Amino acid sequence: MSVQTFxxxxxAAGQTTVARRTxxxxxxxxxxxxxxxxxxxxxxxxxxxxxxIFLLVLLALFGVLAxxxxxxxxxxxxxxxxxxxxxxxxxxxxxxxxxxxTDRIARKLQESPEVDYLKSYSRPGESTLFFNxxxxxxxxxxxxxxxxxxxxxxxxxxxxxxGVQGPFFNDEFGDVYTNIYALEGDGFxxxxxxxxxxxxxxxxxxxxxxxxxxxxxxxxxxxxxxIANAQLAKLGLTPQQIAAAVxxxxxxxxxxxxxxxxxxxxxxxxxxxxxxxxxxxxLLRVNGRSIRLGDIASIQRGYTDPxxxxxxxxxxxxxxxxxxxxxxxxxIEFGKALDAQMARLNASLPTGLKLVQVASMPAAVRHSVNxxxxxxxxxxxxxxAISLLSLGFRTGMVVVISIPLVLAGTALLMHLFGIGLHKVxxxxxxxxxxxxxxxxxxxxxxxxxKLEQGMDRMRxxxxxxxxTAFPMLTGTLVTVAGFLPIALAASQVGEYTRxxxxxxxxxxxxxxxxxxxxxxLLGFRILSETPAPHAGGHPGQPANTAAQxxxxxxxxxVFYRRLRGWIGWWPRAxxxxxxxxxxxxxxxxxxxxxxxxxxxxxxxxRLALAGTGLLCGNAASGGALRSRTQGSSGSGPLxxxxxxxxxxxxxxxxxxxxFAQLRAVRDHCQERxxxxxxxxxxxxxxxRGLSDDPHASQHARKWxxxxxxxxxxxxxxxxxxxx
Numbered sequence: 017m018s019v020q021t022f023x024x025x026x027x028a029a030g031q032t033t034v035a036r037r038t039x040x041x042x043x044x045x046x047x048x049x050x051x052x053x054x055x056x057x058x059x060x061x062x063x064x065x066x067x068x069i070f071l072l073v074l075l076a077l078f079g080v081l082a083x084x085x086x087x088x089x090x091x092x093x094x095x096x097x098x099x100x101x102x103x104x105x106x107x108x109x110x111x112x113x114x115x116x117x118t119d120r121i122a123r124k125l126q127e128s129p130e131v132d133y134l135k136s137y138s139r140p141g142e143s144t145l146f147f148n149x150x151x152x153x154x155x156x157x158x159x160x161x162x163x164x165x166x167x168x169x170x171x172x173x174x175x176x177x178x179g180v181q182g183p184f185f186n187d188e189f190g191d192v193y194t195n196i197y198a199l200e201g202d203g204f205x206x207x208x209x210x211x212x213x214x215x216x217x218x219x220x221x222x223x224x225x226x227x228x229x230x231x232x233x234x235x236x237x238x239x240x241x242x243i244a245n246a247q248l249a250k251l252g253l254t255p256q257q258i259a260a261a262v263x264x265x266x267x268x269x270x271x272x273x274x275x276x277x278x279x280x281x282x283x284x285x286x287x288x289x290x291x292x293x294x295x296x297x298x299l300l301r302v303n304g305r306s307i308r309l310g311d312i313a314s315i316q317r318g319y320t321d322p323x324x325x326x327x328x329x330x331x332x333x334x335x336x337x338x339x340x341x342x343x344x345x346x347x348i349e350f351g352k353a354l355d356a357q358m359a360r361l362n363a364s365l366p367t368g369l370k371l372v373q374v375a376s377m378p379a380a381v382r383h384s385v386n387x388x389x390x391x392x393x394x395x396x397x398x399x400x401a402i403s404l405l406s407l408g409f410r411t412g413m414v415v416v417i418s419i420p421l422v423l424a425g426t427a428l429l430m431h432l433f434g435i436g437l438h439k440v441x442x443x444x445x446x447x448x449x450x451x452x453x454x455x456x457x458x459x460x461x462x463x464x465x466k467l468e469q470g471m472d473r474m475r476x477x478x479x480x481x482x483x484t485a486f487p488m489l490t491g492t493l494v495t496v497a498g499f500l501p502i503a504l505a506a507s508q509v510g511e512y513t514r515x516x517x518x519x520x521x522x523x524x525x526x527x528x529x530x531x532x533x534x535x536x537l538l539g540f541r542i543l544s545e546t547p548a549p550h551a552g553g554h555p556g557q558p559a560n561t562a563a564q565x566x567x568x569x570x571x572x573x574v575f576y577r578r579l580r581g582w583i584g585w586w587p588r589a590x591x592x593x594x595x596x597x598x599x600x601x602x603x604x605x606x607x608x609x610x611x612x613x614x615x616x617x618x619x620x621x622r623l624a625l626a627g628t629g630l631l632c633g634n635a636a637s638g639g640a641l642r643s644r645t646q647g648s649s650g651s652g653p654l655x656x657x658x659x660x661x662x663x664x665x666x667x668x669x670x671x672x673x674x675f676a677q678l679r680a681v682r683d684h685c686q687e688r689x690x691x692x693x694x695x696x697x698x699x700x701x702x703x704r705g706l707s708d709d710p711h712a713s714q715h716a717r718k719w720x721x722x723x724x725x726x727x728x729x730x731x732x733x734x735x736x737x738x739x
Contacts, residue, residue: 062537087347095508101121242315252302351378476539489528
């Protein structure tokens with residue numbers, strides 16, 4: 017037998033295989049019949065197209081409106097679980113603050129069940145303690161925890177030393193300024209800047225969504241009474257005596273009242289200080305005589321030295337104004353209202369004084385939102401390009417149109433569930449863009465393939481639902497479940513990143529719903545029932561007929577044949593290196609046809625020996641030569657996974673026997689190579705030489721008998737136990 021004859025037998029065997037599969041498909045229930053077994057959402061959609069289109073239009077409109085109302089911020093809202101407790105004791109050393117104040121407060125706060133750890137700093141005259149609660153404490157219980165902390169510290173306030181100021185609590189330690197402005201003026205003092213800042217505060221609090229307005233680096237005013245140590249020693253005075261005299265003169269005390277028939281008259285003593293001159297007029301009693309304070313001391317107004325905070329902007333000392341937005345506000349709209357208010361306030365300030373923006377969260381959020389919009393546009397463009405190249409224009413447009421609908425539905429549900437736009441949710445949406453099209457591509461590709469196979473659009477949509485809806489839903493739920501630990505994490509990290517799970521779950525579930533509702537509707541109206549002639553069809557033959565031809569199917573194209581060959585080459589070359597060595601030993605040209613079978617049969621034997629008794633059916637290895645012997649035995653070189661346990665041991669025995677036959681052929685060809693070269697003849701078909709050779713092994717002669725035409729075994733029908 018020549019090589020051409022062998023290849024023709026291979027082609028005939030391939031056509032027989034395709035014909036058997038086609039007949040099996042024809043015998044299977046039709047999609048419309050399968051759809052009647054249960055509810056088919058895609059079929060229902062096509063039967064109620066006006067209603068579905070109306071709902072989709074409403075979804076798109078409400079989604080666009082909801083997107084404009086989503087709260088926007090730089091970071092997602094989260095609860096800052098730290099409280100600062102500050103206490104002051106003027107004149108105390110750092111050790112005294114630690115032992116008398118800080119330790120007493122810390123021991124009392126350790127009784128709280130929500131405490132995680134305490135961190136404290138003790139400085140001369142000042143104690144700062146950070147109370148950190150556990151991450152497992154729910155955000156709704158944080159306010160209750162702060163209330164209990166205040167009660168516990170208040171219980172020991174009487175046990176603190178005399179002269180202690182505080183404790184003071186700050187549970188807004190984690191507030192973030194939305195905007196920071198700098199009030200600068202050449203020639204204006206800190207006191208003047210403070211006075212103008214107070215006026216601006218009153219106006220800024222009228223802006224919608226402003227929670228509070230704070231001053232940054234506001235220098236507090238002080239009145240300094242300076243006296244030389246020599247003068248104090250000469251007069252026998254101490255700083256405490258001077259302070260007591262000043263405080264007594266400036267004390268506010270009730271002095272009684274007069275009651276008349278028509279009114280009550282309150283008696284108030286005068287002499288309180290209104291400026292530095294009144295302080296200088298304070299009289300001191302020294303050794304039985306009165307001395308004016310201004311005669312022995314220098315009195316002047318100044319600021320805290322050294323300053324606790326200092327702010328410079330554009331090489332100028334400025335007063336900072338920080339604004340905090342309410343948690344429910346929209347930072348973009350807040351920024352627009354604030355810009356309009358600042359323009360009016362700048363116009364009302366005196367010459368030389370101006371309000372300059374230092375930092376703006378609305379600008380950063382606006383930049384993030386613009387990046388997201390660009391990412392959406394790029395994703396749609398990429399999906400469109402790839403879909404048009406791989407699926408075609410009509411199929412690609414079906415996928416692209418579904419993306420805005422899914423995003424509109426996602427925005428609507430985010431608004432309903434109170435999820436805003438911030439760096440976490442925007443990042444999740446960008447990440448989800450690559451997953452939104454998966455279900456849509458699967459659904460539209462299944463529908464397009466069935467249209468090429470001759471189904472009408474209604475049956476193709478129904479088949480896409482019955483065959484892919486549940487697997488797609490399962491894959492979607494598995495993907496969403498991967499983000500579930502983030503939502504269940506009882507920590508600040510879980511609270512900060514919880515929107516990853518929420519947004520991805522909403523987007524992916526909506527993408528599945530779009531794949532079974534929107535895609536069939538769009539495919540019904542966009543896809544054609546008469547696609548272009550398939551590559552496997554004959555000239556002048558309709559595409560449906562060509563697709564159903566026994567010699568070709570939808571995937572019988574040049575691309576898919578090459579793809580199967582590329583996929584099948586690597587495992588064969590990797591698992592059967594001996595076949596490559598045999599091919600380089602000078603085997604006659606005819607025996608080269610044995611090598612692909614030897615490699616494929618060895619793969620089948622390894623699969624069977626590995627326990628793949630479920631593998632049965634026709635061979636599906638790219639590049640492997642099919643023979644009538646494989647068809648008669650019912651097991652090809654590679655078995656397809658069909659769930660046929662009843663043929664497991666039979667497949668193992670047949671694959672092992674087939675592999676032994678081919679190894680015998682290889683060994684016989686190697687032994688007879690020298691004798692053939694000496695005789696000057698080269699066989700193009702090893703089967704013809706083996707059938708007449710008495711020295712060949714039984715396996716080799718049996719293989720040759722199967723290969724020669726007219727053999728009884730070659731006429732046996734294929735094993736149809738596993739279809």
